[in-house]
Amino acid sequence: MLVPHNMSEALNPWAGERMVFIHTPKCGGSFVSSAFGLRYKWCPTMRWREASGHLTYRQYKKIFADRGRNLDDNILFTVIRNPWDWHVSWYHYVGRDTGGRHSGMPLEHEQIKDLSFSDYIKWLDDEDPLRSCDDYMRRQISDWILDDRGKIAVSDILRQENLHADLEGLRDRYGLRLNIPPEGARINASHPNEDYRRFYNDVDSERIARRHARDIALFDYSFD
Numbered sequence: 001m002l003v004p005h006n007m008s009e010a011l012n013p014w015a016g017e018r019m020v021f022i023h024t025p026k027c028g029g030s031f032v033s034s035a036f037g038l039r040y041k042w043c044p045t046m047r048w049r050e051a052s053g054h055l056t057y058r059q060y061k062k063i064f065a066d067r068g069r070n071l072d073d074n075i076l077f078t079v080i081r082n083p084w085d086w087h088v089s090w091y092h093y094v095g096r097d098t099g100g101r102h103s104g105m106p107l108e109h110e111q112i113k114d115l116s117f118s119d120y121i122k123w124l125d126d127e128d129p130l131r132s133c134d135d136y137m138r139r140q141i142s143d144w145i146l147d148d149r150g151k152i153a154v155s156d157i158l159r160q161e162n163l164h165a166d167l168e169g170l171r172d173r174y175g176l177r178l179n180i181p182p183e184g185a186r187i188n189a190s191h192p193n194e195d196y197r198r199f200y201n202d203v204d205s206e207r208i209a210r211r212h213a214r215d216i217a218l219f220d221y222s223f224d
Helices: 027-036 057-066 082-096 106-112 117-124 160-174 202-211 213-219
Strands: 017-022 076-078 156-159
Touching: 017 027, 017 057, 017 117, 027 160, 076 160, 076 213, 106 117, 106 160, 117 202, 156 160, 202 213
Parallel strands: 017 076, 076 156
Antiparallel strands: none
16 A cells, blocks of 8 residues: 555555555454554555455465566565454454354354363364365464565554554554544454453463463563
């Protein structure tokens, strides 16, 4: 998308900073899109049929190349999230999503809708049940932003835990004209307004630590 720096560029749909948002699911994407307004909808990742969904950097790289364009000509940014908190959000989002209408995960909904959170954590490790083709919940967050060599491929990483301030930092770093929602606005509507730590016992916390070992090493997250 072309993100304007000033009013003159805001009035010209062909002017602005070239940026692409690598949207990791359940990491404040709606909050981010509202800050960029209509320009967000003009991004190739929203307009191109083959680019729809929560694709990874590597998938976008190929799609852009197939269209004769270089993804890395854009400023790439993403939002990450504490993995323990991420799974609390997934559990509530998919578990309450009757028929998987919003998540696109009807199989997962049927399997976890009646599970306790602890049983959901065990379910993540079960390889037998049928899953959707994307199977987002069983990935690591860093899967979305690594290149073929396993290196971080985005220039700017924002954290959901500090998303309002991090968006302000992104705005100021590139001199962007954004309409960031007011501080205190709800970032993730499917997330319970509770401390994620209360959902865990020691065993389940350690399961997530093992599952997200790369994320924890790369982003320095901890349970506390």
